[in-house]
Amino acid sequence: MNQSAMLRPDWTPATVALMVLGFVVFWPLGLAMLAYILFGEKFQTFKRDANRKADEAFNWCRSARAGTPFSSTGNVAFDDWRKAELERLDEERRRLDEMRADFDAYARELRRAKDQEEFDRFMRDRRNSPANADQTPPTYPTTA
Structure with missing residues (x-):
């Protein structure tokens, strides 16, 4: 370590x-500096x-990565079987992702239809409520 450092x-x-x-x-700064002086x-x-x-x-991880599935x-027979299995699993994952996207779209459409039905019912009830039966504007008392 450089002993001439300030x-x-x-x-x-x-x-x-x-x-x-x-x-x-700010007292924690002083405490941190004290800790640096004592235990630096x-x-x-x-x-x-x-x-x-x-x-x-990290070196261990890099060396372990040398045994990746594609090495x-x-x-040769095992490598061919492994490659075929990995391709099959990738295809299965793609199919599952497509099915999930389809289900998400279906659920989104169900929520939209439910919300639309609730909104329509609210508007229908609002139009048919007794308070809206009298369409005359309210009158306010005036002081003369």
């Missing part, structure tokens, strides 16, 4: 000033270890 995790004038300023402005070196090693572990996991196993 904000190294140590009790330098800059870090102390930032810590005090942090406590004055440990955070650096923790970060380095976490990055190394993540890199190892050859060396057995």
